[in-house]
Amino acid sequence: MKASTLVLILATTLAIGAAVLPWPGERATPTQRVIHVNARQFAFDPPRLHVNRGDQVTLVLHATDVVHGLYLDGYDVNLKAVPGISAQATFVADRAGKFRYRCSVSCGSLHPFMIGELVVGPNTLLWRAIALTTIAATGALAFLYTRSREVAR
Numbered sequence: 001m002k003a004s005t006l007v008l009i010l011a012t013t014l015a016i017g018a019a020v021l022p023w024p025g026e027r028a029t030p031t032q033r034v035i036h037v038n039a040r041q042f043a044f045d046p047p048r049l050h051v052n053r054g055d056q057v058t059l060v061l062h063a064t065d066v067v068h069g070l071y072l073d074g075y076d077v078n079l080k081a082v083p084g085i086s087a088q089a090t091f092v093a094d095r096a097g098k099f100r101y102r103c104s105v106s107c108g109s110l111h112p113f114m115i116g117e118l119v120v121g122p123n124t125l126l127w128r129a130i131a132l133t134t135i136a137a138t139g140a141l142a143f144l145y146t147r148s149r150e151v152a153r
């Protein structure tokens with residue numbers, strides 16, 4: 001392997017790392033979000049919510065046909081909305097991960113399938129770990145390679 005190839009690999013790896021790693025100060029600042037969820041037989045719209053960790057989230061549940069509920073796992077949020085009368089709850093999304101929400105009012109035959117998902121992220125920890133490991137491994141290999149060439153001379 002040529003030294004130039006090695007430098008290219010190293011540069012590419014560092015570039016990927018730089019792209020993946022958030023720069024200091026660029027971290028997403030917690031914001032206030034108001035999310036409207038429409039419940040109908042037998043689905044939530046939207047079925048998937050995405051917020052950033054630390055956001056103050058206000059969930060507003062609207063029932064469009066019959067009475068529906070929304071119970072959010074992990075955050076202990078439980079709403080019950082009547083058609084025309086929405087319900088809301090505010091919480092801080094301080095736990096990262098995926099949390100199911102389901103209808104908490106028996107609203108019909110397919111009621112158990114009224115499920116949605118709240119994603120609290122972004123989960124950058126894994127990618128940061130992978131990027132850092134790759135940079136470290138590439139650096140170590142480059143060091144060993146150049147050193148072995150020097151010894152051979």
Ligand SMILES: [Cu+2]
Binds near residue numbers: 039069103104105114
């Ligand atoms: Cu329901």
